[in-house]
Amino acid sequence: MPIIRCRKSSIFLAGLITLMPLLAAGQKKIALPKTPVQARADQLEYDRENELLFLRGNVQIDQPPWRVRASELEIELKTNLARGRNGVRISRLKDGQEQEVLAADRAELELDTQTGILVNARLTMPTETGEVFIKGERLERVSENLFLFNAGSFTTCQCPEGRKPDWEVKAKTINADTQGSAKMRSAQIRILGQTILYLPYLEYPITDQRKSGLLPPELGYSSRYGYKTGLPFYLVMGPSADLTITPYWLSERGFLTGAEFRHNLGDISKGSLEGFAIDDQKDHAWRWSGKYQGESRWSSGWLRENINWISDNEYIRDFDPEMGGDDRWRKEQDSSIILSQNLPGSNLSAEFTRFDDLAGYELRESDELPPDSDQTQLWLLPQIRNQIFNRRIAGPLGFDMTSNFDYFYRQDQSLGRGAELDLTPRFTFTPHLPPGIKALAFAGYQGSVLYPEPAFSESVSYLTNPVAGTRLGLALEKIFDPASPGPARYRHLFEPEIIIRYKGESDEPEDRFFPQIYHPEERGQVGLRLSNLLFRKELEPNSEAKLVSELELNQFYDWVEGQFYDFEIKGSVQSPEQYGLNLNAYYNFDENQLHRLHTQVWVQDSRADRFWVGYLLARGEVKSSWYSYPQDSDENWTGGATIKLTRNYESGYQIAYSQKYKTVVSQTLRMKYLARQNCWAVNFAVSQRLNPEDPAAEPVYSTSLNFQLLGVTPLSLSTE
Template sequence: MPYTARIFLPAIAMLFVHSPAFADTDTTSIDPSLITSDEKCHKQAYPCAVAKNKNADDINTLPITINASSTAGDKEKITYEGDVIVRQGHRTLESDTMVLTTPGERQVTAEGNVIFNDGEMLIQSDRIQSNLTNQDTYVENAKYRLLCQSGRGEAKKVFKNGTTFYQLDDGTYTTCPEENKSWRFGAKRIEKKDDDIFADMYGTSFQILNTPVFYLPYLRVPVEDGRLTGFLYPTIGFLDEKDGISVQTPFYWNIHPQADMLFTPKLMSNRGTQLTTEFNYLVRPGNGSIITEYMPEDREYPGVEDSWGINWRHSGVQDHWLYDLDYSRVSDITYFSRHTDSQVGKREDSNLLQTAEVAYREDSWDAHLKVRDFQPLTKNSTVYRLMPQLALNYYGPNLPGNMSFTVPSQISRFETDTESKPDATRLHIEPTLTLPYNLPWLQASAEAKLLYTYYEQDVSSTLSNDIRSTLGSHTTRSVPVVRLNSTIILEREQPLWGTNYLQTLEPRIQYLYVKDVDQSQIYNPVSYKGGGYDTVRLQTDYYGLFRTNQYSNIDYINSANQFTLGASTRFYDDALKERFNLSVGQIFYVDRPFGSGEARVNYSAWALETEINVADHWFLKGSMEYDNNISKLQFANSLAEYRNGSFFTQASYRFVSKDYIASTLRNGSIDSITEDGISQVGLIAGIPITDRFSLQGQYFHDLTQDIKLENQVGLVYRDACWQLGLTYSEYLLSRGNISQEPKFDSGVSLSFSLLGLGANAGFGFSDNTKSALGYYNPYGLKN
């Protein structure tokens, strides 16, 4: 139930006075031995008792006890006076006096310091009166407080008409504690039908320090679990450099139990109005959502009209079928630089994905039909469309010795709008035989496969002469592969710094043979600048040393005759929680790849990975590649984080050498990509200043060009029932060049929210950071 619903809950107290305990019970059914006249009421704290009563219906079957200082009665009525306490389970009603009539009028009246507690709500009033025949109930000067959530309020009068309708006059609601008058909702009249999940508020005002700041003549809000068509609470932002003052007023449409839609118009004082819609659905083949954004005119960008974006995602499994769709598109390539808070994509995206896949699966085979396209968000993009790809994979039954036989295969069609690149059709079949051998301390496998690929490439007159002269219109390639891999797992107890750890040592060795074949007739990323239909070189790391292919797909298959040696060690504490690991490895070449143009060497660069968890406060992660052939560090990444309660800080560093970037290129100029490699640092921190003030910030800097990438600082004030945040953000738009200075975009936002109103309710809090980098959690040792 939304917390905002609790403004109407004083009337729920009436459920007690017309519950089965009263409505189905007269004075003759009460055990006289349970009525005492000397028990005194002792005021006490009222804890939440809902957890004690998992079955809410059980309490109505419990016996009722009535305690009072004195009792008097006849056939017409019974009067209890002096510290009257009525109990049924954890439910109580306290008052100075209580009068219970006999059958006929069947009316109960409690007066003087009335306190009702059902374990979920505490209500205080001057007088409660209920007719047990028609179940009409009146409450005067009611104050209520929720016991299981934050929330309280008042109502001058509460009237419940039987079991179908109730009304509150001059009702209020707030999540602020007692004596805190920061904010509250007020309404002249509140009405609700028992069979509805919503209530109607008339003459509604939002008040700060008891002063109304805005007024709504009518508001309809949900008061019980369920979905309701109507307006949600607005989100307000201030002082943004680009947007100005912004107001979002979401409207929720409950179309069907399996479909709904959210309309969110956003009014920006500097720019105009943008409409965002989100349609969610659930059908038998799965579920999905469609998000659209539309802005007819943008005053901040006078030359831009009809700015729009769309994203459609769907996924589902039905019997043997699998469905997956992800389609995004925007009106122009600069869309995300103008709409940094877009739900369609992010400003760091270079392409928007447009893909759909249907798959069918059986025990021994599966089939996939996929299409994939992109919307480029940069000029001169040369990405390939997959139109389409049909994959058929066979999984043979277990053969003698637990051997397995698989046959992955696919036929793909690649198309591009770039006339200087060829279209192609590719057929690939990869029969594979694998023999595993596993013991508690040993994991080993032997694998043999044949990679057969057939290409039909469109060698047109638009291609350059050097490409046309070497590219084959019809070409085949057969590459045999043999792979032997084994890992030994050794364990020992290792005392360290006064603590006993379980240490493992996991040496690993792999032999890989991939036959060297001529692939120059295939449009691949090694033989041709910008080549490769769906294949690029992968970054090398420790785990990458054991790959069969150093490229992402099959347009180029690197030859190999090599041994890979590696080792990992891990430390586990007494609770078997991993605290430290370190992996290091290197490739030793029997024969260097033929025709690569590289100097002959006997081994690859060293690759190292490590991760540390110290006392669940310090977390460190690092990786690097060092080439001792040239005595240079090729790349390195490191992250260090300290977290203690609400305080945290994370520092990061990223380095990629110019030589390493150049080694990934073919017939290209490294100077057009980077001047001196990549060297970037970042710092993110969240610092509690006091119990209510906290400071958050982040800063990223490019050391190579000595240029700021992103900068953000925010100050947040959090009270018991509201939150206020002031944020300044700045990020790099373009790096500039010799004649132009770098361009930055910046903004200041002031936002606030009301706490205790639940998700998607109340005034939204938005820091409007526009951050593309931000906090990164790569740590595997936190679990």
């Protein structure tokens, strides 16, 4: 048998297949592979008579995007069939990186189609959070992305070859689509080698694409509703929408059903709708909650929604925060819909605002709490504003106009409702000034129409009053040494401004409702506002400037009333992944009293350990130049920490202390464990809460336990 031998060979098989027949006259022409194939080996032998090519020692065949490695490989040149022994490794390459890896004891492959049979095979696929491993005694590669395993197993546990995974699914057959999911028949779910569940059919995603199906169960306990078990079902509704439905069993209250719908169209629109409902066996009433948060944007405007609704005030106190709110004892819950639309030369905006009183009882009468006062709450449904921008008449002289429509609504009509229409035309003066100096003066009249509800049987009020004012300020800007080396550039804006506002006296409204909310008295204000902004922009393509720090100071004086308004301080400082500070304060110099102080400080170290502390002080009435509102006296501290104790264990603690009641209001301990094989995680939380207004009442205890399988699909939405 004529045999040609070579050593340390690197050849193109397409060329070899063409040249080898020329060595023997009269040989028929042989079909070429569809794509170029390059082979390397320590030793190469060619059997001319049988048209067989033998490759031995460090064999590597490249046929993009595939690469085959083996100890020994035999290729039938007539059929382009390759047989490998003593360990075969097949990988799909992308940008030089392995995307899929097939390893087997033996393999028989079609070089043209890369289909074939593998014995004792293992498929490894990378994902965003780890890798997927599928094994089988026999593997048939049906097409480029489709694999059929017999007597196989599936897991996402990252464990070395030869070690048992923490969990796996054994199956009679596994049909794996590398662009979709693994479909397993006659499946056994095994944990630590022990079978815990038999299923005739199981489908599991093996790509980063979302997949409909059951999610891991949720377990918990609360002294308010007893033991809790839930089994979420996740439904993909397209590339930009999904729905999660979760039925819960609460041992002391019955079945509770929860659902969350999400959509994400990128910058165009995104939102989340969440709702819960239960036929409460303890209070014998249907109880529910709903929440929607969304935002939509278009070229000339935007829409924001923040809607919260509950069946009764006790709902938040009876159920866990995730079933109704972040703070069990907050006094009110607000909802709003805000629209802004730019028009040629003007802007139209509308706002719907609703407040729900949570301080009183509603479902169950209580001696410690007052009754619910929703009937007396005043809502704006809606508040519409149209502003015509300044238009020049001659030189610096111009004209603008603002119109407002407000409808004041109460559930109890006997307490009053009404509509107010305001129209404010103004002449403006904007002189030409050097760069960095800005000035505006205006004078005009405001006309108001006050229309009370017909139930009052009273006349409409027509009121007018003069308005005037001026603003004079600087706009100073500096960019810090843009030519200096470094990862970022800083931009500093400093804007001091003097503001004068005057509103003349008008007549009193002629009904009983509007005197509660309309202020006809004369007002004159002069104030100083300082604004300081610092931006940071990474020196990278397409990077956006981010706000690093901001500070705003406001101090106004009313010369008509002869009083100072509160000195306002608003500010924040943030260094990404290092530290941050938020501050909001109102101090009155006339009363020498701090009316409100709300601040929070946090720090984070290189291990991502995070510590924070917050403080809230509320006293008397906040008096701003724009608004004023009374406050319930309060003083409390909050604090907490999140610490990564080890690579696999994280713990967090949060506490709230009421200085007013001298007691801890709430505390929560959270723990998260990530398995060493990175294929499952457990989250555990235990919390204690009490009502600070009723310290003698029994505290509310809650626990929750969530188990999560890791390694495949995060529940995130595409923006395509």
